Amino acid sequence: MSEARFKIWRGEGEEGRFEEYSAQIDEGMVVLDAVHQIQAEKAPDLACRWNCKAGKCGSCSAEINGMPKLMCMTRMDQLPEGETITIEPMKAFPHIRDLVTDVSWNYRAKKKIKKFKPRAPDTEDGSWSMSQDDVDRVQEFRKCIECFLCQDVCHVLREHDKHEEFAGPQLMVYTAALEMHPLDVEDRREDLKEEQGIGYCNITKCCTKVCPEEITITDNAIIPLKERVVDKFYDPIGKLLKIFSSADDSSKE
């Protein structure tokens, strides 16, 4: 057993400061264990979210030594020994208290994305036939645990505060899961461009680096979605066809 020192962000809303704590560290402990120990012994009102303690629910997101991470999956022995460890809340969302931020924007932004719309079932009992290869691609995106760490690092949200214009990488992953779903027949390309603001992403790939589920957000979700949008809006033949078929649509371009 050894002792580790922490600097944890405490405070409400705009007001806050680092406070120092120490915790007893046993083999295999994760940062969330240390936070719980501090809560039980020294700071009973220290606010943090958690549920599963196994990287499955995406509740315990925070910035540990400046890196966006899940507290329950960050082992103490992976952090530099002897140095004070800083734990801060995510920065891309309004602060509530201590390590808890107001992530409700993500839920509101998701609701704006058109829901799943399947083709008619293949058989009478309501089943569809799909090959495992076809579902593999969307299953990658459906691993998303909605931890919002990717939203937290994306400079468009974090630095430029474009929450109204850009839905962020997590919702690009969500949209990709819908668009590439073998059964889905909805078309979300125009919304992607206009509502979700996919054009704001300049492919820095920071989001991919922090995803605890190792989803290749940029290469597998965002870039293919961008290509689909380009196909729809900038392909000259497609454009001509569209002008003929609907005058309304073309006025938006």
Place this chain on the structure above:
Amino acid sequence: MAQYEKFDYDVLVIGAGGAGLRAAIEASAANVSVGLICKSLLGKAHTVMAEGGMAAAMANVDERDNWKVHFADTMRGGQYINNYRMAQLHAQEAPSRVRELEEWGAVFDRTKDSGLISQRNFGGHKFPRLAHVGDRTGLELIRTLQDHGIHQGIEVHMEHTVASLLKDGDRVTGAVAYDRERGRFKLFQAKAVVLATGGTGRAFKITSNSWEYTGDGHALAYEAGADLIDMECIQFHPTGMVWPLSVRGILVTEGVRGEGGILRNSEGKRFMFDDIPDLYKHQTADNEEEGWRYTQNDREARRPPELLTRDHVARCIMREVRDGRGSPHGGVYLDIAWIKERLPNAEEHIKRKLPSMYHQFKQLANVDITKEVMEVGPTTHYTMGGIKVDADSQMSAVPGLFAAGECAAGLHGANRLGGNSLSDLVVFGKRAGEYAANFAQEKGSGTVDEGQVEQVINRALAPLGREGGELPYAIQAELQEKMQDLVGIVRREEEMQQVLGIVAELKERAAHVSAPGNREYNPGWHTAIDLDNLLTVSEAIALSAIERKESRGGHFREDYPDKDAAHFANVNVRVRKGEDGRMQVDQVPMAELPEDLQAIIDEESK
């Protein structure tokens, strides 16, 4: 006067796991207004953690499967104290509920030839029956319901905790809750209320359950006058992580054994072959070769003993540890890496079938499960007991109060089969939503007594104002330790009696706890409020466990190690609030099984 905001719904659903979401979707489809409340953020409920799969006799992998076999398996697993009607409805309706999830966007793993939903083997299920997505089936289920549900006009109040139900005479008329983020109180008036609050696992020290599982729904219903049954039936899952200490209790899915994982003791022996219960002898392999073939979907092979029911496997592990054949940290070994002797690209296969287990062990224990063995031991996992409901409508003894999912009782009897919970959620979540909407439409509104609301708020606020009292965390930890030691996997009368005394003392202490800080996102305060519920369910568990003087399923008594076919086979233990405000326990006779269902059971146990 306490300040609070008011909301008014036809149907109020408390809990947003699989059961609550499914209930809310169904109720809103009936064109009534629906409010949905949950303690965590939307999509983070326990359901998200479920791994192995959901059971439904779709017969996609083995055409011999059908609802009757599923029904018989569920009854046998529950050791026949299940509510037979629930077991029947569940087996009959699960396939449609799974297909409906696909219609709403779920992406299950597929069968090779037909491209249909694939199904895997699990303990106690005769045929491969679990629809799954790798080992993250719960995530797929909850996300599908969540993403569908947000477009159905349901009003969601996330990070809200219900502190009490409200009543007008006999019937329920709503609930009082506080918002965890800001600490503000809200009155939710409703014509019907559905409880879908999950289990009670936080009453024990070693558990796979999160902070949410403080038995709130059980306690809310109990206080409102509903009956709780089968509270002695707690499922201890045989395989939780045991090392490092800080992850003790975290679940290792049964899917590992379903994919061919085997259990060994410190002498390297596959001890599960040593003790196979009579009830299962005819269905269980008697050699390693046959067991392996079963996991590879050989239809002629019988299942390996590792896939016997959870209560039995957990006790065998306890026996090995007790007799000195355990692993260094008090568990036994679970080995999936060995399958490389049988499969060409075993490493790939394991990572593909069990990705989150691979990740979990690598990250948390520094163990590569494709190369090394895991150390595992029993962990508190599931609450079979709960609110007694009508099988068809899911309504409790309190008019207008419904319950579905883990907080309701009946389907699983004395022991739940793996995979039968996720299907339970959608089958009975749907029914609860449907009947709650009916009730709301037929019965109209009751009246809310503002005095009751005021009382609830004052009581909830008390720990915040109190100075110098004990912190709630210490009391919670003490309770968990005692429950684990004294009402755990192996039970004895004197020890359980002791627990009753301890609970009484802790209740006294809990009435004087302090929660320093203010109302905003204050976990100390939240823990103080949840603690009352945890104490109520702990008392109910201990009282019920004392009452059932036999061993059955998850309930094992060293002083009564056998099943009592003459008496306890025919009763459910019931707990309810007496006139004097104290908890009362008694036994209620079970309804007799109709002949056609009995015939199915007889046929299947041949």
